[in-house]
Amino acid sequence: MENASHEVSHQSPLDGRYVQIEKLEWASFPEGLCEGPIKWKLLNVSPETGAWTAIFDCPAGSSFNRHVHIGPGEYFLTKGYMEVRGGDNDGGSTAIAPGYGYEPCNAQHDKTYFKEDSEFYMTFLGPLNFIDEDGNTLALVTWQGAQTAWEMK
Numbered sequence: 282m283e284n285a286s287h288e289v290s291h292q293s294p295l296d297g298r299y300v301q302i303e304k305l306e307w308a309s310f311p312e313g314l315c316e317g318p319i320k321w322k323l324l325n326v327s328p329e330t331g332a333w334t335a336i337f338d339c340p341a342g343s344s345f346n347r348h349v350h351i352g353p354g355e356y357f358l359t360k361g362y363m364e365v366r367g368g369d370n371d372g373g374s375t376a377i378a379p380g381y382g383y384e385p386c387n388a389q390h391d392k393t394y395f396k397e398d399s400e401f402y403m404t405f406l407g408p409l410n411f412i413d414e415d416g417n418t419l420a421l422v423t424w425q426g427a428q429t430a431w432e433m434k
């Protein structure tokens with residue numbers, strides 16, 4: 282389905298950008314990167330910094346597959362409940378909306394799990410490296426990769 286967000290003018294480092302979020306259609310987050318029907322909206326990419334920003338809709342029981350944050354990231358859980366790095370009971374963080382979190386460079390998230398229907402906004406200051414159990418790269422999601430996945434939906 283065509284989406285007006287596919288215009289690429291926001292890839293210019295000199296351009297600002299504004300997105301009316303509810304006017305973007307949700308897209309399925311790429312298979313292989315998550316379990317369950319997670320949806321997302323890519324809000325921005327920033328070629329000058331390598332950053333990308335998205336909002337995610339994560340139904341109860343869904344999760345993101347194992348990944349490493351090559352750069353730091355900040356999130357705002359606007360709805361629901363998210364277990365990061367195992368959650369509070371396993372040395373990680375349990376986010377309950379409204380909640381903010383910072384994940385540093387090289388943070389490894391073996392499973393980011395949503396116990397309830399949840400939604401969060403996140404800016405990634407660099408790629409996400411999706412890995413297997415041995416640390417081998419399965420998919421390196423750069424801002425370009427995120428843009429491509431968004432355009433292919």
Ligand SMILES: [Fe+2]
Nearest residue numbers: 348350390393
């Ligand atoms: Fe993560």
